[in-house]
Amino acid sequence: MRQTGIPHPRLPLPAPGREDDPARFLAWLAEAIPMVEHLGIRSMRREEEQLIWALDLTPSLNDKGTGFGGALAAQTALLGWCWATLWLRRHSMARDVVVAEASQRFLAPVTGDYRLVCLPESDDGPVALAEQIADRGRGRIALVQQLWCGHTLCLEARGNYVVLPAG
Template sequence: MQQARVDQFLDHIKANIPLVNHMGLNSITFNGNSVAFHISLTPNLNDKGTGFGGSISAFCTLAGWALTTLALIDKDLERSAVVKTGNIEFFAPITEDFIVNCYSSEATGIEQLIEQVKSKGRGRLPIIAEIIQNEKIAVRYEGIYVAFEG
């Protein structure tokens, strides 16, 4: 998928989820198998001067939705997508601008999603979203997303 289409998707997010306009989401990249959100820390600070857990959780949840949606768009299979389950663990504080990297937790997860949608009209995608700082995982989110006609 061309970056221009991904940039249009970011514009769509900002137009339809107004809160995102205030959260420092600068850009999105998508390579067919993963999505990366590039985020400024400053609008996401807590009272301790580190990343606010609510913002971090929101970005991880949104990244999973974006991966599911972009993977379908990439194959001309636009569907509605929603989060079904999500669990987040915080291992270290976020102390600088950060990237949320999101990918399927199964090696063939995206391919399975595409096949399920083609054959049944709906499908599921298990994902992992991570934030790495100082060469260590600072945050890890695991979720399941579902896509359906609607």
């Protein structure tokens, strides 16, 4: 059981050159952030610089029978945090990540199960992040999250994620 004010132990870094096992990472995430087990995340995968979640709508229903905006906004912020955390882990860095800024645009109602896609806002974002961390010990990256229900883009979010100095 999580306790207020006590950090959750970090998941050990994967072996150099290896990626995290998605199921293991999601299990750790549900322990570290208790609300995760209630978000309806079915799976997680990475395709190049994209991190993709498949989600069930039922846990995030609102009173109208569509996606609840607050739940969807929380999911986009968390997916960005996961993108940054997993990027650091692939580069053998155990660092804390925080959300510095987040915004959402709701474009269409979410009426069924959906997928969330997170990617860097600019193609050079990951390279710039690596350079910032190497030069200053910390960095920032802008990420975009898109929620797709079938072929319909229902939500687009943006966030700035900060990698804190080691220590």
